[in-house]
Amino acid sequence: MQIHLASNNQKKAKELQRVLQAAGISGVEILLMADVAPYAEPIEDGRSFEDNALIKARAGAAATGVPTLADDSGLAVDELNGMPGVLSARWSGRHGDDEANNDLLLGQMAHVPDxxxxxxxxSVCALVLPSGEEHVARGEWRGTLLRERRGDGGFGYDPLFLPEDADGRASAELTPEEKDARSHRGKALAQLVPVIAGLV
Incomplete structure (x- = not known):
């Protein structure tokens, strides 16, 4: 069975594979955008994570005819009224520039007390089937924003995020398996596992 992951992020693909394996689901081939016939990437102009995840999943399912999973995720900082939020990947003005995004957020929060x-x-994960059937799941992972980067694992804002449930380690200091068991995306994906199991 094939699932199209509407992304070219290899780390997200590996994360999905680990979640499926942990649930005992085998025989699923994950196709990234580079693995399918090219199609126009939709504009992520939704106002919520749910909106953007569905925009991407619907476009992928329509273009490929394959069940499509899309994720929209980000960091919501209380002091910034939930921002960067849906703008997390392009907070600095350049999409996917993790270093610039982290630098900007550290600067904005420099004088905010602990x-x-x-x-x-x-994280919101949307699974859209070629039939038009849609499933949406949301996961959240609470913590504190650090004052400097810690660890060299993960991606995005992981070096700045101190989870409530990780024994004082930053997200970027956790093993992939530890992160899967706690993370926002891991929680959202876990909710979709029964749906995926029913497709295999």
Whole structure:
């Protein structure tokens, strides 16, 4: 069975594969955007994570005829009224520039005291079938924004995120398996596992 992951992020593909394996689901081939016939990437102009995940999943399913999974995720900082939020990947003005995004956020939060540095990762995963059937799942992971980078794992804002449930380690200091068990995307994907199992 094939699932199209509407992304070219290899780390997200590996994360999905680990989640499926942990659930005992085998025989699923994950196709990234580079693995399918080219199609126009939709503009992610939704106002919520749910909106953007569905925009991507619907476009992928329509173009490929394959069940398509899309994720929209980001970091919501309490002091910034939930921002960067849906703008997380392009917070600095350049899409996917993790270093610039982290630098900008550190600068914006430099003088905010520790007690007001609460934040949370949010992930919404949408699975759209060629029939038009849609499934949406949301996961959240709460923690605190650090004052400097820690660890060299993960991606995005992982080096700045201190989870509530990780024994004082930053997200970027966790093993992939530890992160899967706790993370926002891992929680959202886990909710979709029964649906995927029913397709295999």
């Amino acid at each position: 007690e007001r540095r609460g934040c949370g990762f949010v």
